[in-house]
Amino acid sequence: MAxxxxxxxxxxxxxxxxxxxxxxxxxxGEWVLVAGPSGAGKSTLLRVLALAEKPTSGRVEVxxxxxxxxxxxxxxxxxxxxxxxxxxxxxxxxxxxxxxxxEFRLLPDRNIFENVAIxxxxxxIWDRAQIRERINPLLDQMGIRGVEALFPNDLSAGQKQRVxxxxxxxxxxRILLADEPTGxxxxxxxxxxxxxxxxxxxxxxxVVIATHAExxxxxxxxxxxxxxxxxxxxxxxxxxxx
Amino acid sequence: xxxxxxxxxxxxxxxxxxxxALTLTSVLSMSAILLIFLFFMMVLQTVxxxxxxxxxxxEISVFLNEGLSKSEVSHTAAALxxxxxxxxxxxxxxxxxxxxxxxDISDEALIQSVGSNPLPASFIIRPAPPARNADxxxxxxxxxxxxxxxxxxxxxGEWVLRAEQVVGTLKRIGAAVGLIVLVGVLFVVGATTRLAVQARxxxxxxxxxxxxxxxxxxxxxxxxxxxxxxxxxxxTIAVARLVHDSLADGLFRLLFLPAPTLLxxxxxxxxxxxxxxxxxxxxxxxxxxL
Numbered sequence: 001m002a003x004x005x006x007x008x009x010x011x012x013x014x015x016x017x018x019x020x021x022x023x024x025x026x027x028x029g030e031w032v033l034v035a036g037p038s039g040a041g042k043s044t045l046l047r048v049l050a051l052a053e054k055p056t057s058g059r060v061e062v063x064x065x066x067x068x069x070x071x072x073x074x075x076x077x078x079x080x081x082x083x084x085x086x087x088x089x090x091x092x093x094x095x096x097x098x099x100x101x102x103e104f105r106l107l108p109d110r111n112i113f114e115n116v117a118i119x120x121x122x123x124x125i126w127d128r129a130q131i132r133e134r135i136n137p138l139l140d141q142m143g144i145r146g147v148e149a150l151f152p153n154d155l156s157a158g159q160k161q162r163v164x165x166x167x168x169x170x171x172x173x174r175i176l177l178a179d180e181p182t183g184x185x186x187x188x189x190x191x192x193x194x195x196x197x198x199x200x201x202x203x204x205x206x207v208v209i210a211t212h213a214e215x216x217x218x219x220x221x222x223x224x225x226x227x228x229x230x231x232x233x234x235x236x237x238x239x240x241x242x
Numbered sequence: 243x244x245x246x247x248x249x250x251x252x253x254x255x256x257x258x259x260x261x262x263a264l265t266l267t268s269v270l271s272m273s274a275i276l277l278i279f280l281f282f283m284m285v286l287q288t289v290x291x292x293x294x295x296x297x298x299x300x301e302i303s304v305f306l307n308e309g310l311s312k313s314e315v316s317h318t319a320a321a322l323x324x325x326x327x328x329x330x331x332x333x334x335x336x337x338x339x340x341x342x343x344x345x346d347i348s349d350e351a352l353i354q355s356v357g358s359n360p361l362p363a364s365f366i367i368r369p370a371p372p373a374r375n376a377d378x379x380x381x382x383x384x385x386x387x388x389x390x391x392x393x394x395x396x397x398x399g400e401w402v403l404r405a406e407q408v409v410g411t412l413k414r415i416g417a418a419v420g421l422i423v424l425v426g427v428l429f430v431v432g433a434t435t436r437l438a439v440q441a442r443x444x445x446x447x448x449x450x451x452x453x454x455x456x457x458x459x460x461x462x463x464x465x466x467x468x469x470x471x472x473x474x475x476x477x478t479i480a481v482a483r484l485v486h487d488s489l490a491d492g493l494f495r496l497l498f499l500p501a502p503t504l505l506x507x508x509x510x511x512x513x514x515x516x517x518x519x520x521x522x523x524x525x526x527x528x529x530x531x532l
Contacts, residue, residue, distance in 0.1 A: 052451065095453035105448045109260060122454045126245025167452075 002061075003028050003174060003206050004049055009058035011044050011230075018044040020230040021058070026208065028174060031201045031222035033238075034210040041230040042210035046177050049208060050097055051090040062093050062175075095123050098168030098176040098205075102183035104160035106152040112163050113148035119170040138166040142196060158189025165196060176200060178209045182216070194220055246457050253462035254469060261438055265470065268434035272427055272474035273481070276511060279423040280482045280499070283507075286412050288497045292405070300374050302367040302397040304386050314391055315363070321389045322365055327373030327382050332366045339364065362393065424514060431467045431518030439463055439526060446526070464519045471515020475508045 002025035011019040019041050026032060026049075034042045047053040048060055106115050113135065120131045139145040142162040144155075152160055161181065168176060178197065182190030194216060201207040211217070217224055217238060224238040258265050304322060306315065315333065322331045334342075339361040344353055367386065369378055383397045439446060449458045486498050499507070 092453070094451075097453075099451065105444070105451075107445050107448065109256060109442075109445075118449065118454075118458075119452055121245070121249060122449070122452050122458060126249075 002026060005061045006048065007059045009048060009055040009060060011048060011053060012056045017230045019048065022232050024225065024232070024235065026206050028206050029201065029204045030206050031198070031220070032206070032208045032225060033217050033220070033222060034208060034225045034227065035212065035214070035217060036227040037212060040227045042212070042227055043179050045227060046179050046208065046210050050099055050177050051093050095171060096173050096175065098171070098173035100164055100168050100176065100178040100181045102180040104152070104157070104164045106160055106163060108152050111149055111151055112144070112155070115152065115163060116167045116170050119167045123171040134170055135166065138169055141199070142166045143192070157185055158192065161185060161189065161193055162196070165193065169200060173205065175206045176208070178207070180210060180212070182213070249457070250462050250465050254466050257438055257462065257466050261441060264434060264437055268430060268470055269474045269477065271430045272471055273477045275423050275426040275430065276475055276478040277481055279419060280478050280507065282416050282419050283499060283503070284482065284486070284496045286409070286416050287499060288495070289409055289412060291497055300369060300379050300397070302369070302379060302383050302386065302395060304365040304367060304392055305362045305394040305396070306364060307391050307393045308362060310363070310391055318389060318391045319365060322367060322386060325382055325385045327369050327378050328367055329370040330368045334364045334366060336361055336363045427471060427511065427514040428518040428521065431471055431515045432522040434470070435463050435467050435519040435522040438466065439523060443526070460523050463523050464516055467515040467519025468512045471518070472508055472512035475511035479504055479507070
């Protein structure tokens with residue numbers, strides 16, 4: 001059963017078509033690389049998947065929790081949708097999606113523990129002991145245990161990205177979306193991040209990574225979706241997975 | 243529930259500490275505006291009280307023709323008592339009037355120059371409480387003028403009327419000042435909150451992108467606006483009290499506002515702060531960070 005489904009999604013910004021009639025579906029535990037040159041529509045695709053953008057036309061379904069449609073889409077049939085298809089606010093659905101960007105986007109006035117913990121708070125977890133129970137294994141996994149009391153400015157770029165990844169994973173999301181996650185990292189840190197993302201996928205999380213670097217497609221093969229000028233050029237296994 | 247409250251408390255503290263200068267400027271600006279309004283309320287209350295006292299002292303003097311017999315005087319008294327709005331009628335004879343005049347004027351030479359008693363006998367009418375206002379007093383006076391043997395009627399009703407007009411004008415000015423204060427507080431709180439939010443805009447966008455809703459992206463700023471405006475109003479009350487006490491021995495004593503009014507002042511100020519913050523937060527651009 002698809003975890004996310006896009007049906008004929010088109011996204012237009014003013015007079016620029018960022019995505020054109022894209023139909024895709026994603027399963028749990030998939031390793032998906034979205035490839036293409038700058039401006040191809042990779043980030044827009046991820047934003048649509050993250051429910052941060054409503055499509056201009058078409059439909060996005062995050063199963064089993066939400067359906068997001070273009071404002072002009074035809075109304076649902078009069079009969080109520082089954083419980084597993086009921087509409088819920090996008091902000092609630094977003095809590096089940098981990099995001100990781102090129103910029104680390106850490107809160108500079110909070111220490112590392114608080115930066116990760118805010119993700120738990122947003123998910124409704126407030127008990128400090130419970131938060132520690134969730135965060136500590138993540139910090140261990142990311143190799144940043146012991147820096148909880150430091151502030152983002154005290155860390156290297158690689159460490160910051162691992163903190164951002166820990167924050168994305170703190171709510172145990174079923175979906176992780178990463179937009180050029182290694183764009184600001186040196187090769188060694190970038191390799192560590194990809195290795196961590198791969199580990200996360202091994203645990204059943206759908207991982208979708210947008211990248212323009214072919215190197216990572218070769219080193220971490222899987223399903224590759226190629227986009228160019230908003231159009232879907234290809235979708236299938238590449239590299240060793242082909 | 244404790245978790246979110248603690249979160250908002252921490253965010254509020256963080257905002258105040260990180261933007262100390264901005265917070266101080268905001269509190270002082272709001273206090274200055276609120277102080278104008280509070281003083282106006284005090285002036286209004288004081289004038290209102292003095293007018294009330296004037297009204298309660300209101301009396302009408304009815305002067306009688308010369309040479310009336312006792313029965314004519316008693317008929318006149320009965321006619322005056324029968325007028326609408328009259329509470330009591332007191333007779334002041336020519337001799338009593340003269341004694342009263344002599345007691346008021348201590349200059350014996352002046353009294354000698356007047357010669358014999360020129361003062362007429364009169365009745366002093368005290369209006370009943372419902373008629374102790376300009377219209378009531380004027381109505382009684384006009385009716386008294388039509389009573390037989392009455393030569394002249396004098397009253398201070400015009401003063402009351404003028405005082406009422408002054409109070410009415412002050413109330414209208416008060417409403418205008420209140421409106422200006424409202425806009426001023428909204429502007430100051432709105433601008434301050436906007437600056438505070440702008441300083442943390444990336445954080446707000448990020449938290450929203452992580453799925454943070456009202457509690458994370460709006461509530462802390464709304465609470466900040468409410469708390470700062472409430473604090474400003476408390477500071478304003480303290481300053482107003484100091485000024486009031488320093489004027490205590492002066493000619494014009496301002497009456498301090500009662501506790502319930504001051505509590506309402508703090509509450510309304512806080513709500514204005516909340517509204518200003520809400521306007522600032524609601525008009526922020528929404529941006530998605532990935």
